[in-house]
Amino acid sequence: MKILTGAGSHFFAHWTAFSYRQAIWIIILAFVAAVLSITYTVNNLGVQTDTTDMLSEDVPFRINHKRYKEAFPQYEDALLLVVDAPTPEQAHETAKQLTYYLQNDDAHFYEASYLSGDSFFEQNGLLYKNLSELENITDQLAAAQPLIARLAENPTLETFLSVLSEAVVEINSGRNLELETVFNGVSSTLDARLAGEPRALSWQILFNGERQTGLYQELILTRPKHDYAQLFAAEQSMNAVRETAMDMGLTHDSPVKLRITGEAALAFDELNSAMHGAQSAGILALVLVIVVLLVAVRSVGAIMTVMLTLILGLILTAAFATFAVGHLNLISIAFAVLYIGLGVDYAIHFLLRHEEIRKNGSPVIQALPMAGGDIGRALTICAVTTAIGFYAFIPTSYDGVAELGLISGSGMIISLLVTLTIVPALQRFFPIQPIKPLISVKPVHTVLEWPIHARKSIFILTICAALLSIFALPQIKFDYNLLNLNDPRAESVETFRELLENSDDSPWHIIALADNRDETVRLVQQLSGLQEVDKAVTLLDFVPKHQEEKIRLIEEMAMTLGPISFVPSSQKRVNIDEQRIVLVDLKRELSRFLDEQSAHQASQAAKNLHASVRNLLSRLNALSEGEARESLLFEVEYDLLHLLPVSLQRLQLALGASTFTLEDIPESVKMHWLSKQGIYRIAVYPADNISDNNALKMFVRAVQDVTPGATGVPVISLEAGKAVVDAFIHAFSLAIIGVVVALLVLLRCLKSTVLVLVPLILAALFTGAVTVLMGLPFNFANVIALPLILGIGIDCSVHMVHRSRNNGEAYENLLYTSTARAIYYSALTTMAGFGSLIFSQHQGTTSMGLLLLIGVVLTLVCVLIILPVLLHAANHKPST
Incomplete structure (x- = not known):
């Protein structure tokens, strides 16, 4: 086994x-550093959950949105409350x-507005209906006026049913009365009870002469007071809404429901x-990672070495983030994911190389420096090149990614220092013992032997796969729809998607300013x-047209209805x-009406009402107790009549x-x-469902061609997605350049640099092609x-x-070394640790786990x- 010698x-x-020799003092210093770092981080690290702050303020669409926020602050980070009622x-x-x-909760809200309930619209609401609708209402009032007048004097079930009976007699005698709507309404109410x-x-x-179907909605817009220093900035205001709703009796079993959606x-x-999702996946990940480490090192002490090294590095990186940035955002918080995925590799490589050297019987004091001398240079090259790759994100306009690059790049340097210092120190207490590698297992051995005998086939397959991947790359998609990241079962998401289906008042509309x-x-x-x-x-649309004609119809309604006031119902x-x-x-x-007027236009409605009344009588007869019958009839009376005074008051x-x-x-x-x-x-509503990315892009670009300063959720989603894509393209371009330069400097060999880069490029091509084949688009989450x-x-x-x-390893021996085993097990820990994210409820996290x-x-x-x-082809000349 050849061990490189040299200054490095x-x-x-x-x-x-x-x-190793100063293990006690190093561990004590590490413990002190960890305690101080935790204390400093807890007391000074902030959290920013405002996603718009992750993009530079100089980005044009942010400038446009800032202008909109200043002009109409009530729409910023709003809660949209949806009231559903029968x-x-x-x-x-x-x-x-x-x-x-x-509106009176100053502690949690700046303001709350319910435009439909504004006194202006309550008084002038009829002017927003068209003339045909007003004429229909006039006819309906004329038909209902006798019923209303009688009920006003005596609002009881007997009065209501008596008037209905008299009306049936009237239409049976040939009088033209519009009772189809009334019959259907009463029938549906009885059936529901x-x-x-x-x-x-x-x-x-x-x-209105309509049929009562489904649920009816009203929307309330609130501007809550958020605390972005808290992880859940909207939690207190949302809890305040729910508590108020509970105090009003809006429980899960009440007929009126409240749902909360909106940006916040x-x-x-x-x-x-x-x-x-991360918590649930974390438990599974921890179990899987421990299993992989047990298989890799087969030593509890070695696992403790890996985990303690990882935890210390993570703590120190968090302290650096606190010092260098001062806060985390929803992007830079992923530094922990990146650190765990890469930091564990360094410790595994060190330990397995040390274990490999010890197989010749060398004591720890001799094998450890040999392992450090050999693996230290490789780990340094890895840390420097990976850090450069992360630092390339710093110059981008996406501040969230730039901060992630700074923290993660520095974390790689910290991981290198911690690994080279703490792992040898812990070997003083938890020395790893030589183990029999699983490569000796025949199925594994057979798999690794196959490439030795199929080099030409691998070359051909690689070239074909690379060419096919290049053709697939233009089909890579980016999903701009932020809703697709969230849990589809969440109340806010379900409600928001439901509102999107209503093009008349879709919350996804573009805002233009004039x-x-x-x-x-x-x-x-x-x-x-x-x-x-x-x-x-x-x-300007709030000034209705044809007001004079509508006022004449409204005055006719008032004359038809006349002055009506309800007598308070008695409690008899x-x-x-x-x-x-x-x-x-x-x-x-x-x-009688159905027998004599079977062809009448109201016959079907009358048939429905007849069946409902018959069923009600059957239910009454089936009840044995008088109190039960009395309760049923009281409930029927309540269902039919308790909204009449309110409706009449609003109409008047x-x-x-x-x-x-x-004015x-x-x-x-x-x-x-x-x-x-x-x-x-100006609120601009889409003609198509912009949940589709192509429709979203066409809608936004069309509006921007007319008014480039437009903003709103569709614009922000598209432009933020474009900014993210541009930021990553820019960052990866810089990363490749930086990595190439670093490899040339550190390896001092063009051939070795190319050999390092080729698998990287191929993996990138293949990954892009597989995402196309699987229909897995990139999004705001999985790009991390x-x-x-x-x-x-x-x-x-x-x-x-x-x-x-x-080390002069031949191709035939390379896959049997600790290096190949460390790569394999490191990859397994990454897949186990982050592959478990696919079970998350959060769709963005799921897609990130799948992409990983x-x-x-x-x-x-x-x-x-x-x-x-x-490597074999590069190191061996073809035989002649």
Whole structure:
């Protein structure tokens, strides 16, 4: 076994021997350094969870977004509260009450607004309907007026059913009454109660002549007070919303539900799912890594050496991050992942090389300096080149990645120093013993022997695979959709996707700003003409057209309805017999109508109501106790009538509408569309579903062609994705140049430098091609795996080339050395440690784990199969 001698080797040998001899003091100093580092880090390291701060403020789209935030701060990091209710009345009242509470919660919110509940829209809401809709409402009110008047005097179930019976008699006698909507509404309400899923009758829906279906939504926009020094910046404000909702009775079993989404909630759920996923994966990863280390070193002491070295290096790197940067962000926090993935390699290589040298019977005091002298140079080359690769991220405009590069690059130097110092010291207490390598196992031996006899086949397969990969590279995609990173089962994500399906009020719309009214009109005309745009909404759209004609129809409604006020309902006990009589009467009249008017347009609705009344009577007859019957009838009365006073009150308020101009719109509404600086806000909605990346890109680019200063989530997603891609292309270009220069300087051999780089390039090509084949796009999360794959590729190639070049190992022996075993086991620890991320609920983390698995496996193939063949070809001239 040839051990390289030279100044470098002597230096590392003396370093290792000194650490071994002074083990006690070194371990004490390491412990003190760890304690001081932990104390310093805990007291001084901050956390920034605002993702926009990860990009340079000089990026154009950030400048545009900053202008928008200054003009309309209420939309920055907002929470969007979605109230779902069986009726529009319940949704409206709940949203209005919740908004009132949140507006008075100064501790957690700057403001809260519910535009639909603003008094201006409550009074003038009818003016936003078209003329045909108003005419229909007028007809419905005319038909319902007698019923409403009777119920106002005596709001009981008997009155309601009696009036319905009289109405059935009227239409059976030939009178033209619009009762189909009423029949369907009452029937659905009765069926819901009998099915155990009670649903109130919406009189607002009846007045509009519509059918009551599904759930009705109202949206509340809140601007919470975030604390970005906390990991979960929106946690307190979200908890405040939920506590208020609970106080209002919005529980899981209540008919009205509250859901939270919006930018802040999505960020909260994304971070929450990522951390929970990492915790779950971490337990699995720890078990798998320990198993791999047991197989690799087969010694508890050696495992403790690896883990203690890794932990110390991680603590010192965190302290450096605290000193050099002062905070972590959602990107730079990945330094821990990168450090663990690469730092464990150094200790494994050192220990296995030491174990290999000890097989000749040398004592630790002799074998350890020999191992240090031999492996120290290789580890130094790995650390320097990997650090240069990370430092190449510093000049990018993506501050989050730049900070990651600084911390991770320095972490590699720290890992080198810790490995060369602590591992020899710990060998004083946990000396590794020679072990029988698993290479002696026949299946493993057979696999490693195959490339020896198939070098030409490997060359041909490699060239073909490389060419195919080059053709596949243009198909690599980047997923700009931030929703695809999150847990799809999270409430905020499900709710947000649901809102996206509604193009009328999609939360994913582009915001354009105009400096004056004329510019606003011009931009709206240009934007509305784009095929990618559904509509562009501004403050000017809040002045409805044809106001005079609409006011005449509204006045006609008011005359039709007349002055109606409800008499407070008495708390008398339900008269079961009287109500049964009116139910039987209604059933009889419906039967007569169906017999005599089977072709009437309301016959189907009457048939449904007849079945519902019959089922209600059957249920009453089936109940043996009087209290149960009384309770059922009381609940039916409540379902049918309790929303009528509220609906009528809102209608009467809306009947007081009057014409208005732009100047008459109140500040509570205007503030959302016209800033104090006189800047107009234009909301541009997409014509297509922009969850698709191509549709997103076309929509954003089309709008930007008209107004380059546009902003909003679609623009930020696309431009941030482009910035990330550009940053990584820039960084990797610099990294390759830096690594090449470093290898030439450190190896002082062009051939060796090329041999190190070829597996790296091949692994990159193959990884890109496999992502295309698997339909795995790059995204904001899994790009973090690329520096780790780059670092692993550099380290593995350097170790193989160094062992072949400096120790004179022949191809046939290279794969049987501790170097090949260390590469294999290091890769296994990385795959075990981070491959477990594929089980995370966070889709971005899952994709990162999958990409790491793909990249590391392909790197292993390139280094352990292709590179030895290349080394053999480089070291042997063809025979003549």
